[in-house]
Structures are given as structure tokens and as C-alpha cells.
Amino acid sequence: MNVMRIKSIPRDRALTIYVNDREIEAYEQETLHAALLAAGILVLRDNGNGMSPRGVFCGMGTCYECLVTVNGQPNLRACQTLVEDKMEIVIDAG
Numbered sequence: 281m282n283v284m285r286i287k288s289i290p291r292d293r294a295l296t297i298y299v300n301d302r303e304i305e306a307y308e309q310e311t312l313h314a315a316l317l318a319a320g321i322l323v324l325r326d327n328g329n330g331m332s333p334r335g336v337f338c339g340m341g342t343c344y345e346c347l348v349t350v351n352g353q354p355n356l357r358a359c360q361t362l363v364e365d366k367m368e369i370v371i372d373a374g
Contacts, residue, residue, distance in 0.1 A: 299321060310363055
């Protein structure tokens, strides 16, 4: 079997972000969505009834399924927000 191998993507300087008070490693110039996904965090909120988990759907800012609170500012799109060192993110996933 022929397996295609892709070189690892170089990453910028490591940062620390906090997601619901949990320390997560992130990297400069990556989106919050990328950092959350790398940390295994897939569910970012629910649709209000507690039964329909939501996460990143489109990944380009058009669907608004990835809304989170960043440094006290609600309703920011994780797919459009670049990480910053010591950023505090609140995920309301029910």
C-alpha cells in the first residue's frame, strides 16, 4: 500500500490559553478553532435546548456555530479569532 506522507506544518511560538479555566497550549497565528480542535474540544455550545451540541461547521465565519466568549466578550467566532497569550475562553456547552 502506497501511503502519502506530508511534512509537519511548522508552528509559531507556543502560547497558553485558558478554556473554562483549563490550560491549553496554542500557537501564535493560529485560530482559536485550530487550538480547540488540537486540544480535542469539539463541542462549543448547544442550541439552547441542551440536546443539540454545536461546534465548528463551516470553518470560515459564515455559519456562527462556533460562538464563544473571549476575555469577557461574548459571541466571537472561534474560526475567525486568532489566539493570544493568556486569552480566556468560556465555552457554554450545556
